[in-house]
Amino acid sequence: xxxxxxxxxxxxxxxxxxxxxxxxxxxxxxxxxxxxxxxxxxxxxxxxxxxxxxxxxxxxxxxxxxxxxxxxxxxxxxxxxxxxxxxxxxxxxxxxxxxxxxxxxxxxxxxxxxxxxxxxxxxxxxxxxxxxxxxxxxxxxxxxxxxxxxxxxxxxxxxxxxxxxxxxxxxxxxxxxxxxxxxxxxxxxxxxxxxxxxxxxxxxxxxxxxxxxxxxxxxxxxxxxxxxxxxxxxxxxxxxxxxxxxxxxxxxxxxxxxxxxxxxxxxxxxxxxxxxxxxxxxxxxxxxxxxxxxxxxxxxxxxxxxxxxxxxxxxxxxxxxxxxxxxxxxxxxxxxxxxxxxxxxxxxxxxxxxxxxxxxxxxxxxxxxxxxxxxxxxxxxxxxxxxxxxxxxxxxxxxxxxxxxxxxxxxxxxxxxxxxxxxxxxxxxxxxxxxxxxxxxxxxxxxxxxxxxxxx
Numbered sequence: 280x281x282x283x284x285x286x287x288x289x290x291x292x293x294x295x296x297x298x299x300x301x302x303x304x305x306x307x308x309x310x311x312x313x314x315x316x317x318x319x320x321x322x323x324x325x326x327x328x329x330x331x332x333x334x335x336x337x338x339x340x341x342x343x344x345x346x347x348x349x350x351x352x353x354x355x356x357x358x359x360x361x362x363x364x365x366x367x368x369x370x371x372x373x374x375x376x377x378x379x380x381x382x383x384x385x386x387x388x389x390x391x392x393x394x395x396x397x398x399x400x401x402x403x404x405x406x407x408x409x410x411x412x413x414x415x416x417x418x419x420x421x422x423x424x425x426x427x428x429x430x431x432x433x434x435x436x437x438x439x440x441x442x443x444x445x446x447x448x449x450x451x452x453x454x455x456x457x458x459x460x461x462x463x464x465x466x467x468x469x470x471x472x473x474x475x476x477x478x479x480x481x482x483x484x485x486x487x488x489x490x491x492x493x494x495x496x497x498x499x500x501x502x503x504x505x506x507x508x509x510x511x512x513x514x515x516x517x518x519x520x521x522x523x524x525x526x527x528x529x530x531x532x533x534x535x536x537x538x539x540x541x542x543x544x545x546x547x548x549x550x551x552x553x554x555x556x557x558x559x560x561x562x563x564x565x566x567x568x569x570x571x572x573x574x575x576x577x578x579x580x581x582x583x584x585x586x587x588x589x590x591x592x593x594x595x596x597x598x599x600x601x602x603x604x605x606x607x608x609x610x611x612x613x614x615x616x617x618x619x620x621x622x623x624x625x626x627x628x629x630x631x632x633x634x635x636x637x638x639x640x641x642x643x644x645x646x647x648x649x650x651x652x653x654x655x656x657x658x659x660x661x662x663x664x665x666x667x668x669x670x671x672x673x674x675x676x677x678x679x680x681x682x683x684x685x686x687x688x689x690x691x692x693x694x695x696x697x698x699x700x701x702x703x704x705x706x707x708x709x710x711x712x713x714x715x716x717x718x719x720x721x722x723x724x725x726x727x728x729x730x731x732x733x734x735x
Contacts, residue, residue, distance in 0.1 A: 306352040308580040308645075310488050311442035312497050312534040314345040315431050317362065318514055319401050323420050326365035327398025328510050329410045329613055329704070334417065335401070339515035339553065340524065342400055344432060345536045347488075347497055348439035349644075351582035357389045357642065358436055359499070361536050363516040364394045366655075366681025368406040371429060376679075378433045383440060388586035391640060391651050392432070393678045396539045397506040399515040403428070406681070408706035409616040446488045446496055449575035450647040452671045453483035455566040457559050458504035458545040460658070462695065469548050480541065480661045483563065484673040485570040486578075486647070495533050498526055500567045501673060503540030503661055508547050508556040518547055521560025526567055535567075539677045541652075541661030543684055544697055576671075578645035585729035588636040589722040594709035596621060596631040617703040631708035638679040639722045641730040647671070648732045650723060651678035652685070657697060659687035660716075664723060669735040683707050688716040 318341045322334045342363035349357045358379065376390050402411060404425035413421070459469065460477030486499040506517035516523065519537045526535035547559045597605070602625070605618035624631070640651040648668045652660065656676030665672050676685075683705035690698040691713055699710055 306580050307445045308352070308448050308488075308578075309350040309443045310446045310448070310496065311348045311439045311444065312346065313435050313438035313442060314343050314534060315435050316341045317344045317364075317428060317431060318342045319424055321420060323401045323424060324411050324413060324417050325398075325512065325514070326400055326402040326407055327507070330510070331512070333512070335514055336512040337514070339399070339509075339513040340520055342397075342514055342516060342520075344435055345534060346435045346439040347499065347534070347536060348436070348443060349582065350443060351645075352580040355582045356385060356440075357582055357584060358385055358439065359391045359393070359536070359538075360432060360435065361393045361395060361538050363397050363520060364400045364403065365396055365398055366394050366403075366406060366677055367392055367679070368403060369680040369682060370405045371403060371425060372680050375429050375432045378429070379436050382433065383436060386586070388584040388640065391675065391678055393538045393651065393675050394681065395506055395516060395519045395537055396655075396677050397515065397517045397519060399509050399511070399513065399517055401514070407704060409613045409620060410704055412612070445491045448486060448488050448578040448580075448645065450484070450486045450578055450644070450671065450673070451570050451573065451575040453485055453566040453570040454481050455483055455502065455562050456481045457547050457562055458502070458542065459548040460544060461546040461548070462544050462690070462697065464548070466546070466548050466550075478658050478662055479545065480658050482665075482670070483566040483570070484671065485567055485575075486644070486673070487571055487575065495530050495571070497534045497536065498530070498567060498571065499536045499538065501538045501540045501675065502563055503542035503658055503674070503676075504545045504547055505542055508550040508559060509553065510551070515556070518556045518559035518563065521557050522563040522567070525561055525564035529564070529568065538675045540674050541656040541658050541676045543655035543676065544657045544690070576647070578647050581645045583643040583731045584641070585726045586638070586640045587722060587726050589639055589718055591635045591637045591715055591718060592712035593633055593635060593707060594712055595633075596625070596708035599625055614703055617706065620706070621708065635682055635707070637682075637719065639719065639726050640678065641723070641727040641732055643730045643732050647673065648727065649673040649675070650727065651675040652719070652723070653678055653680040654682055654685040655701075656685045657687050657690055659689065660685065660719070663720060667724065667734060668727060668732055685719070686711065686715065688713060691715065
């Protein structure tokens with residue numbers, strides 16, 4: 280009997296369009312995980328503290344980049360990568376996402392590149408420009424490491440997609456309370472403080488993936504708190520690294536992935552020793568374990584995503600006279616380096632930017648809202664976004680581009696490091712304009728709507 284080729288093609292298309300089904304005929308997610316050690320193999324300058332005076336001296340534990348590839352029942356794909364780094368600059372992020380699109384066909388809305396914000400990782404190229412007194416040798420090391428990192432992340436994405444298998448996904452939120460609002464509770468008087476002040480967000484969002492055999496495959500979790508327990512010269516993931524190690528020790532073969540929340544003004548206090556870093560890591564891991572043992576919401580295998588870049592306005596660069604005054608009067612070395620670089624740009628006739636393209640991203644994971652924002656996001660954004668979209672909203676800061684602190688309107692009015700001077704750390708010409716919070720929250724609402732995320 281002769282078979283019509285058109286009939287065969289139609290039948291094949293119908294078969295390929297059938298949703299992924301698990302046992303009992305339920306539709307399922309597919310997911311793959313992969314990880315790679317990104318610990319520098321040589322001594323390098325470390326990112327995060329301007330007080331450091333020389334490059335690294337060794338390794339406390341390895342730094343990692345970890346990826347999870349997702350596919351919903353309709354075949355729609357997404358990728359999340361988290362890295363034990365202080366931040367990822369726009370140039371590296373754009374290049375990695377462009378290469379992932381070229382190789383694997385994923386658009387910006389389908390990719391999240393996030394960093395834990397550990398202050399015990401290496402400096403990257405085009406990041407924290409004026410903090411460190413780098414010589415030519417260190418600058419070359421940073422450039423070589425940054426290019427290697429890009430290659431590793433692109434390969435990591437492919438490895439995760441190669442390892443896809445059928446899974447079910449669940450979400451719920453836990454709680455732990457070692458974060459302290461550093462703007463309102465000075466570390467020097469904390470041992471005499473009985474009433475912590477300022478806004479806080481103690482939520483620990485957790486997502487778990489279970490494979491077709493009923494075994495735990497991966498755990499994704501978050502907390503809004505600076506990884507600044509350690510300020511020495513050993514590479515380390517800080518408390519975040521210890522938390523992931525603790526979860527993986529309790530569940531051999533499982534990949535634990537941490538994503539930093541809106542914790543730019545939150546510190547783990549007290550701090551300063553490895554023992555404290557281990558303690559906070561165990562506390563965070565214990566919060567995750569409680570969620571894993573309790574009932575969690577089953578997520579429908581349906582993925583919807585949206586991405587945009589909001590135009591955040593910057594204040595004008597100081598005049599040449601103002602910059603010269605900083606150079607001559609300031610006692611802070613990186614203030615001087617920033618002012619000198621800005622003055623040189625002025626003399627060359629280069630115009631300082633008046634705005635910045637700020638990444639805003641929303642994923643709807645089968646009814647679980649996830650909002651990913653760039654920069655060092657302060658806690659008020661996390662609080663207000665949860666007020667908009669529900670207490671279980673998964674909020675990521677430090678995602679896709681870390682270009683500076685993202686202060687709330689309140690912090691911008693109050694000034695201080697997060698509101699006024701931190702722009703020098705990142706090489707921006709000046710603080711953000713007062714409309715920053717309004718602009719970001721409006722863009723979040725728009726992008727969340729595009730992803731089908733609704734107010735509860």
